[in-house]
Amino acid sequence: MLTAVLDTLFLFALIAPIVGILSPRERSHLVSGSVALIGLLAAAVFLTNFLSRVFAKPIEVPLGAGLVNAVLVVDIPGLFIGFLAVSIGILVVLYSLKFMERDSGTPFYFGLLTLMVAGMVGVGFAGDLFTLFVFWELMCISSYVLVGFRTQVKESVEAAVKYIVMSAAGSATALFGMSMLYGLTGTLNLVGLASALASAKGGFWLYAALAMLITGFGVKAAIVPLHTWLPDAYTAAPSPVSTILAGASTELAVFVVVKLLFFVFPALRGSWVMFFATFSVLNMLLGNVVGLLQNDVKRILAYSSIAHIGYIFIGVAAGTQLGLTGALLHIFNHGLLKALAFLCIGAIIYRLGARTLDDIAGIGRKMPVTASLFILAILGLIGMPPLNGFISKLVLFTSSLDAGMLWLGVLLVIFSAVSTGYYLRILKALIAPPSGRVSEAREAPALLLIPMIVLAFLVILFGVWPDPLLSFAKSSSSWLMEVGRYA
Amino acid sequence: MSDEGIQVAGIILAVILAVFAVMIIARQAFPVFEYAKSRALFEIQGDLGQRSGVFLWDARSIDIVAQAFVLFASALGCLAILKAERR
Numbered sequence: 001m002l003t004a005v006l007d008t009l010f011l012f013a014l015i016a017p018i019v020g021i022l023s024p025r026e027r028s029h030l031v032s033g034s035v036a037l038i039g040l041l042a043a044a045v046f047l048t049n050f051l052s053r054v055f056a057k058p059i060e061v062p063l064g065a066g067l068v069n070a071v072l073v074v075d076i077p078g079l080f081i082g083f084l085a086v087s088i089g090i091l092v093v094l095y096s097l098k099f100m101e102r103d104s105g106t107p108f109y110f111g112l113l114t115l116m117v118a119g120m121v122g123v124g125f126a127g128d129l130f131t132l133f134v135f136w137e138l139m140c141i142s143s144y145v146l147v148g149f150r151t152q153v154k155e156s157v158e159a160a161v162k163y164i165v166m167s168a169a170g171s172a173t174a175l176f177g178m179s180m181l182y183g184l185t186g187t188l189n190l191v192g193l194a195s196a197l198a199s200a201k202g203g204f205w206l207y208a209a210l211a212m213l214i215t216g217f218g219v220k221a222a223i224v225p226l227h228t229w230l231p232d233a234y235t236a237a238p239s240p241v242s243t244i245l246a247g248a249s250t251e252l253a254v255f256v257v258v259k260l261l262f263f264v265f266p267a268l269r270g271s272w273v274m275f276f277a278t279f280s281v282l283n284m285l286l287g288n289v290v291g292l293l294q295n296d297v298k299r300i301l302a303y304s305s306i307a308h309i310g311y312i313f314i315g316v317a318a319g320t321q322l323g324l325t326g327a328l329l330h331i332f333n334h335g336l337l338k339a340l341a342f343l344c345i346g347a348i349i350y351r352l353g354a355r356t357l358d359d360i361a362g363i364g365r366k367m368p369v370t371a372s373l374f375i376l377a378i379l380g381l382i383g384m385p386p387l388n389g390f391i392s393k394l395v396l397f398t399s400s401l402d403a404g405m406l407w408l409g410v411l412l413v414i415f416s417a418v419s420t421g422y423y424l425r426i427l428k429a430l431i432a433p434p435s436g437r438v439s440e441a442r443e444a445p446a447l448l449l450i451p452m453i454v455l456a457f458l459v460i461l462f463g464v465w466p467d468p469l470l471s472f473a474k475s476s477s478s479w480l481m482e483v484g485r486y487a
Numbered sequence: 488m489s490d491e492g493i494q495v496a497g498i499i500l501a502v503i504l505a506v507f508a509v510m511i512i513a514r515q516a517f518p519v520f521e522y523a524k525s526r527a528l529f530e531i532q533g534d535l536g537q538r539s540g541v542f543l544w545d546a547r548s549i550d551i552v553a554q555a556f557v558l559f560a561s562a563l564g565c566l567a568i569l570k571a572e573r574r
Contacts, residue, residue, distance in 0.1 A: 002549060010556055017563060061549075067524075070549040105570030108563050115560045122553060134553040138560055145564035186523030196522040204515045206522075 003061055003072055003125065004046040005082065009118035012039020013111050020107025029106035033097040036110040040090045040117060047082050050074050055475070058486060060127065067192040073127030073486070077476040080328060081124035081255050084335050088247045089117035091451035095343055096240045098447035099350055103238075109149060116142035116244065120252050129178045129188040132256070133171075140167055140220070143249055147237040159229075159236035166219050166229040174216025180209035193264045194483040200267045210265055210272070217260070220253035223313075224282040227306050234302035239346025242298060246305050247339030251331045254312055258331075261316060262324055262480045269319050277317035277408060283310025284415040291422045297345050297355050297429075300422050301338065304381060307419060308334045314396045314412055318403035324477035325470070326395035332469060333388040333462065337380040340455040344374035347444035347452065352437065357425055362434030366441040371430045373452045378423045380459050383416050388462035391470070 001007055012035055020032025053059060058075035065071040093113060100106050119139025126132035144167070148160025182188055184205060185196040200206055219226045230250070234242045261272055287307025294300045308330070315327030347370045348363055349355050364371030380387035393412065400409035434441075443449075462469050479485060543551060 002552060013556070014559070017566075066546075068546050070547045072549060105567050108567035108570065111563050112560065112567060115556060115563070118556070119560075130547075131550055131553065134550050134557060138553060138557045141557060141560045141564060145560075145567050149567060151568055151570075183517060183519055184522050186520045192524070196524055200522060203518070203521075204511075205517055 002122075003050075003059075003074060005043045005050070005086075005121055006072075006118055006125070008039055008042045008046060009114055009121065012036060012042070013114035013118060015039075016114055017107040017111035020110065029101055029103075029110075030097060032107040032110040033093055033100075036114045037090065037093045037097075039114055040086060040093060043117075043121070044083075044086045044090060047079060047086055050079055054079060058479075065127075065189075067187045067189045069128075069189075070131045071127035071189065072122070072125045072131065073190075074125055075486075076472070076479050077255075077259065077328070078124040080332065080472055080476045081252055082121045084251060084332055085117050085120035085124065085248045088244055088335065088339050089113065089120075091339065091343070091454060092240045092244045092247075095243070095346070095448055095451045098445055099240055099346060100238065103150065105149075109146070112142040112146055113240075113244070116146065116249070120248055123252055123256060127190055129181065129190065129193070132190075133175060133178060136174075136256075137171060139249065139252070140171060143241075143245060146241040147233050147245070149238060149241065153236070156236040159232040163229045163233045166226070170216045170219030170226070172216070173212050173219075177209045177212030177216055180205060180212065184209065190259075190264060191483060191486045194266075194486075197264060197267055198483070202268060202271070206268070207271070210260075210268060213260055214257060214272075217253055217256045220250065221257050222250055222253075222283075222306050222309055223257075223279050224286050224306065224310075227283075227286070230306060231299050231302040234305070234342075235296060235298040239298075239342055239349055243339045243342040243346065246301070246342055247335040250305060250309070251335040254309055255328075255331055258312075258316055258324065258327055259480060262477075263483060266481070273317055273319045276313045277405065280310045280313035280317050280408065281411060283307060283313060284411060285310075288415050288418045288422075291419065294422065295356050295358065297348075297357060297360065297426060298342070300426065301341050301345065304419060304422070305334075305338055307415060308338070308381070310415070311393065311396055311412060314405075314408050315399050317408060318399040318405060320399060320403050321474075321477050321481055322395065322402050323399035324480060325473045326392060326399045328473040328476050329395055329470065330392035332473070333380075333392040333459075336455055336458050336462070337377050337387075337389055340373065340452060340459060341377040341381065343448070343452045343455065344370055344377060347448045348374075350448060351441045351444060354437070357429045360438065361429045361432040362438045363441060364430035364432075365434050366438060367443050369449055370444050370452070373456045374430060375427060376456050376459060378426055380463070382420055382423055386460070386463040388459050388466065388469075391463060391466040395470075 016032045016035040019035055020028045023031040054074055058073050061072040116139050119135050122135030123132055144164045147163050148157050150156045222230045284307050287303045291300050291303035312327045312330045315323035348360055380389040383389045383393040397409045397412055
């Protein structure tokens with residue numbers, strides 16, 4: 001009905017809470033989690049099946065949809081983001097089987113997690129702005145509840161309320177922007193919009209529509225100054241939720257912004273390029289400087305995400321195919337690295353119940369595997385070769401030179417060096433001699449370690465052998481920049 | 488500046504921006520379908536209610552199905568928030 005991937009995710013999102021509620025209470029999280037996991041694995045298989053078919057031509061659902069029809073388009077950029085969402089979803093569900101065992105209401109948790117992934121895949125596949133919005137809301141509503149899932153924790157509820165208010169205002173703004181675009185072009189179909197605006201010369205209302213769309217989706221993409229929900233939500237959410245927010249949801253929002261700019265609004269490139277150069281600097285500056293002042297590891301990682309979104313915007317500011325390739329590559333690589341980092345701190349929280357630098361000092365001696373994987377994630381985030389973070393930062397740097405924006409490339413290097421300051425503080429805490437409660441800690445359980453090891457493997461694999469991912473990103477950027485290929 | 492001072496400054500700035508935005512919007516005419524390829528999008532005659540229903544199911548069925556799952560997510564979210572806590 002809505003492609004095999006989405007149908008499977010919806011079906012298992014329905015089944016997971018029901019079987020969880022019907023099973024004995026002590027096993028409900030295992031039953032519902034396993035059902036969600038099977039659904040996500042099946043969705044991954046269907047995504048892989050699409051891979052061989054979409055390289056020649058995107059698949060349109062329903063076939064032959066017109067300009068006013070809601071449509072899903074399975075294309076290479078959609079698969080690119082779909083793979084990120086589903087793979088992180090699988091690892092997060094696996095991790096949650098152990099991490100969430102002490103929580104109540106886990107059947108709802110796994111149902112919402114599956115719906116959130118379905119929303120993300122739907123946004124990636126949407127061929128129409130309103131379809132995109134409906135799936136966007138599906139992702140957002142699921143994520144609001146997941147952030148505030150632990151209703152007995154005040155910090156969690158407070159972060160969820162802040163997130164809901166800001167994100168809802170963002171969604172309303174984006175919807176307003178969409179209505180303006182419909183008023184201007186008579187269509188919401190993305191290919192239709194792209195061809196209608198191909199030779200647009202600007203004008204107040206077109207700029208207003210663009211500004212509203214970027215502001216609306218920019219809230220979720222944490223564009224400074226719309227980022228204020230992010231550090232609270234990432235910190236207060238249960239660690240698997242922080243992982244999917246940082247690894248997939250925020251990356252998806254950046255993807256939507258990038259897709260709108262390069263696919264729908266290329267005619268206004270001259271205007272948005274300088275704006276995104278400014279946003280890039282603001283994100284890098286605020287993320288890295290404020291990150292230095294934090295003592296909570298999850299908060300440090302949250303500010304690091306804001307900085308990395310700034311790095312991605314360097315590719316957007318370049319405005320070239322190389323820049324777009326770099327941006328897409330960093331969306332994927334940063335998603336993997338940040339997911340690994342959040343899973344590692346989650347494992348430490350699971351064992352220790354603490355997340356500040358002072359409280360976790362020395363944990364590396366007691367949890368050597370977790371600490372080693374955490375160090376790997378940190379090195380990847382810094383951009384050390386031969387890890388995947390290095391490759392995408394290199395492409396972004398090259399794209400800035402290619403676009404004649406050397407200053408932006410130099411800022412990327414400088415801010416990467418600045419970020420080393422807070423990453424090294426985490427490193428120092430991990431390898432410090434253990435004392436107090438840390439001395440009693442043990443290595444994380446296998447169910448928490450498996451997803452982390454898989455992510456670490458991918459981080460190294462895409463660092464030493466970046467060709468498949470690079471060509472995937474290159475194909476995605478080429479489809480996004482040549483609207484005529486969708487005809 | 489104290490927190491209250493920042494809040495007052497923020498409110499004043501928001502009001503000024505809102506007035507400014509209304510003034511600009513009032514002066515700019517909205518060029519309806521300026522970039523549209525076809526202006527005759529739908530011909531509406533006869534039973535509007537039935538036709539809009541047919542349109543929704545024919546042309547926006549994906550959105551309607553997805554919207555059903557948005558409602559399902561909302562219901563699931565309410566249940567998750569109102570769940571009984573383990574002691």
